[in-house]
Amino acid sequence: MRGAPAVLGLALGALALGPALEPGFVLRYDMVFVPDPPLAPPGGGFPRAVPSDQVVALLARVLPADVVQKLLLLAVFALAASGAAALVPDRRVSPRLAAAACYAWSAYLGQRLLLGQWALLLGYAGLPWVVLAAVRGGPLRLAAAMVPAAVGGFQAMLVTLLTVLPVTALSFRRRGAAEAARRTAVAAGVWGVLSLPWAVPALGADAVTDPAGVDAFAARADGPLGTLGSLLTLGGVWNAEAAVPGQDGWWSAGTRAVLAVVAVAGYAAARRGVPYRAGLAAAAGAGVVIAMAGVAVPGVLKALIAAWTGFGPLRDGQAYVAPLALLQAVGLGCAVAALSGDAGTGRPVDRIGRAAVGAVGAVVPLLVLPGLALGAFGRLEAVAYPAEWRRVQTLVNGDPARGALLVLPWSAHRAFPWNGGRVVLDPATKMFDRRVVWNDALRVAGPDGVIEVEGEDRAARVIGALVSGRAPREVVADAAVRARLAEHGVEFVLLEGVGENTFPSGQGGVDVVFRGRELVLLRL
Structure with missing residues (x-):
């Protein structure tokens, strides 16, 4: 039965994804598979999709890209469920299944998936295994x-760092301060080496972070319990x-609150076999503090970001609630183990009652969400x-000219x-093997x-000053704008949603490479 949590995770993944497992691509907000x-190398902004995009591209050399997407999404559920189960000190199946269900079917996972x-969810799924290894x-x-987490990139690794450092330091404190410091330094070193794929381009990127993002990405109340209640x-x-x-609704929020209280109580009562x-x-406590910073002290966070753009990832503070999700999952497993009786003393409840407790523990997370x-x-x-x-992708990627591609209209x-x-997010940002210039600004x-x-992309800001607020046809028709775009290395312009026959077949300085019902590809 050691594989039961992973099987449960796969089943939960299939249930959660549902129609997303049919042939084709799932496209929603930041989830852009093509x-x-x-x-392609990272663009001019912060390398948010490094190395995840490159890993997907490599896997897509072996399997169709839509199959790669489905396997990665299912892996999140299986890895999360099996990892949370492995952290439960009780060896019985029922407490482990409860922890698996709680971690693989949570509001955190659901919201980040939507x-x-x-x-980021790759890092979330691997988090219990990192704790175990630490x-x-x-x-x-x-x-x-x-x-x-390393495949997931910067945010997944930052959530991992938040967890692995205190877990390592406090787990080995009984062996002395020197040993705890050594172990923590080793953990930090491992994290640093695996962060190089995104850290190196991040340090070399000419990116900027707008402090206004603190207000845009601050945690919010998504139910009747307020912002802090929503986070907890x-x-x-x-x-x-x-x-x-x-x-x-009150049902979901209230039952999740009760489940959280039971889980935290179960975690607090656990003593044996829980070195972490x-x-x-x-x-978990630090994660909640970070999550509340954008609400409680937004001015402080804005000042930090203004002083150094490296504090930018703290804007989306709710992402750092992941350790609390893991704590609650393990706590629910411990609570189920306690209610099922202590197998080591020979005083467990009868077999039917124990099975019922385990079944309830595994099903409750699904019922509350x-x-x-x-x-x-x-x-x-x-x-x-x-x-x-597909036709435009083939034309652009097969062209020997290495200039950039500009996407219009000017919105992300x-x-x-x-x-x-x-x-x-516009799929054109992922489809081409060249620099794609697009509007990475956000309106919330x-x-x-x-x-x-x-x-964050300085070059996109410059080009945005030329094209923002103007219709795509105006932009391309303006010879002065075309000249400035060429100066910035723009070779192609992709017009989206312009409609068939709404753009002339050619005009001075512009060649129509492709014309479709939705897309028009131009060469300057």
Whole structure:
């Protein structure tokens, strides 16, 4: 039965993804997978998709890219469930299944999935294995446990760092301060080496971070329990569209609060076989503090970001609640073990009662968040790219000219009819083996109006000053603008959503390479 938690995780993944497992690509917010992805270098902004995009591109050399996406998403659930189960000190199946279900079916996982942050979820899924390796294994085992987060990139690794340092330091404190410091330094070193794929381009990137993002990405109340209550029940993501259906009601919020209390109590009562107990609790507490910073002390966080752009990842503070999710999962497993009786004393409850407790523990997380099932009631669904997208990809990637491609209209997100109107980051940012210039700024509707967060790519800011607020046809028709774009290395212009026959077949300084119902590809 050792594989039971992983099997449960796969089953939960299939239930959660539902229609997303059909042939095609799941496109929602940051989750942008494309056919035949190129091994393209990172753009001019912060390397948020490094090395995740490159790993996907390599895997897509072996399997179709849509199959790669589904396998990665299912892996998140299986890895998360089996890892949480492995941390439960009780060896019986029922407490471990309860922990597995709690960790692989949480508001945190659901919200980040609906926000499309699959790369962060790789780090979330690997987090329990990192904790286990930190207290039981050496550097090689710890490095292996960090691989999912390393693939996920910077945010997944930052969440991992938040967890592994206090877990290592506090788990070995009984062996003396010197040993604890040595172990912590080794853990930090392993983390640093595995962070090089994104840290090196980040240090070399000419990126800037807008402090206004603190207000845009601050945790928010996604139910009747307020912001802190939402965070403690593993919700509170900044984007209201990422809420799991039904989670804002009193039933879901209230039962999740009760489940959180039971789980934390079970964790606090655990003593034997939990060497990571203090460290994981410290990481969970620190995560909640970071998550609340954008709400409680936004001015301090803005000042830090203004002083050094490296503090930018702290804007999305709710991401750092992941250690609390793991603590609650292990705590629920411990609570189920306590209610099932102590197997070591010969005084367990009868077999039927023990099985019933275990079944309830594994099912309750699903009952308090039923809206995650079936692709969050259709919010996740697989679709096919129109043929003209593939045609444009082939034309651009097969062209020997190495100039950049500019995407218009000048906005980051799209809602294509063929994708069911779901909002997604423009797929053109991932499809081409050259520099793609796009508007990486963000507009977020807040309680006091729309918050505009400037993009991180300095070159995109310069080009944005030329094209922002102008219709695509105007931009290309202006000879002076075309000349400036050429100066910045722009070779192609991709117009999206312009409609068939709405652009002339050619004009001075512009060649129409492709014209479709939705896309027009121009060469300057």
